[in-house]
Amino acid sequence: MSDWPELSEERDGPTIKALHLYAQIAGKVATAVLPWRNHGWHVTLHVGPRGYRTEPIHAAAGPFELEFDLVGHRFLMNMPDRDRAGFALEPMTVAAFYERVLSLLSEAGHIIPIHAAPNEVDPATPFMADRAARPYDRDSVDRLRRALVSADRVLRLFRSAFLGKVSPVHLFWGSFDLAVTRFSGRRAPLHPGGIPNLPDDVTREAYSHEVSSAGFWPGGAGAAGGPFFYSYAYPAPDGFAEARIRPEAAHYDKALGEFVLPYEAVRTGREPDEVLLAFLESSYAAAADLGAWDREALECEQGQPGIPRAVQPPRNG
Structure with missing residues (x-):
């Protein structure tokens, strides 16, 4: 099925910008844990029917994936030995999203320091300092x-x-x-x-x-x-x-x-x-x-x- 929805920078851009910054945080977790693969292919996210996710992250406390479920509007941590943990994707600051991700990892036994500022973005405001309100419009997300x-x-x-x-x-x-x-x-x-x-x-x-x-x-x-x-x-x-x-x-x-x-x-x-x-x-x-x-x-x-x-x-x- 071919499905090419209308995308408007004015209407959808603010939510896409927020998701971009959130994606950086998830990607940096993979960067901090996985052995380097040629051309940085190990740190990328992979699109699926419901959104996008990391590849399996094999950490010291066990394997997991981080997933943006853009249908259920949740950020999820998928693990083999417990129910999926996560929180709602909703309007929030980048700092709040960053804190929730770190808390999610910590509760599962993962203490993973990451470079806590965005890459390929200028200015690269540190995540904890980015306290501007960010929208999460569900229609734009879809x-x-x-x-x-x-x-x-x-x-x-x-x-x-x-x-x-x-x-x-x-x-x-x-x-x-x-x-x-x-x-x-x-x-x-x-x-x-x-x-x-x-x-x-x-x-x-x-x-x-x-x-x-x-x-x-x-x-x-x-x-x-x-x-x-x-x-x-x-x-x-x-x-x-x-x-x-x-x-x-x-x-x-x-x-x-x-x-x-x-x-x-x-x-x-x-x-x-x-x-x-x-x-x-x-x-x-x-x-x-x-x-x-x-x-x-x-x-x-x-x-x-x-x-x-x-x-x-x-x-x-």
Whole structure:
């Protein structure tokens, strides 16, 4: 089922900004406990039908998950040996949310110090000092959830057509974007860093190899603008910014250094899924062709339910 709800920066943006800051707190718990995995993939959140959650966090006092249930409007801690614990998602300050999460962890025997200020947000107000009232509009939450589920579905379909190294489709809590990343297999030049309130060594590890990355940004804290889809390459090959990308509503944003497609252009398209796939495929093709990727070796047919990918004999020589 295709479900692309209307998203308004004016109406939905304040609630999305609050959820972004709350997501940072949950993500930092995973960062503090889990062993580092390539490109920071262990710290991301994963979209599901009811919202998004961490992956299993294997802590000294036992495993657990942290979940944002955007249908039941609760923040949950899922554990194997007791009932789910949690509290209501409702209007509150970031400081109040932070205190409730720490209390939830402590009651389950988890004392987990985290870096208590946001990343990739400027200014990075410490969580305990952020006492501004934050809204929690349930209609906005539902629209966000449905948009994330639809974007996740199409990004997974796009991911299925790549044989090379490719990330999961996952939600980065730093910038609050749902992303999937394809890799050429070659090392990349050292990234210059400079992302606000993010250590350069994290950025450089994330971009250690050549990538074509795409995703969905619904809005978030520390930034303005309506929701959009994006696609970029690192390093960007010569001519990338001038490439012709489908559909016509897409454009290259010099400030962001990436191609952008407004969410509204997808939502109002006759076939929204096809509009988005055209953007994902054409922007990737520009990065791969201009960057001289071995596309024959890296790509395959789009996945089909219940049908294994046909394996061709190895090429001679």
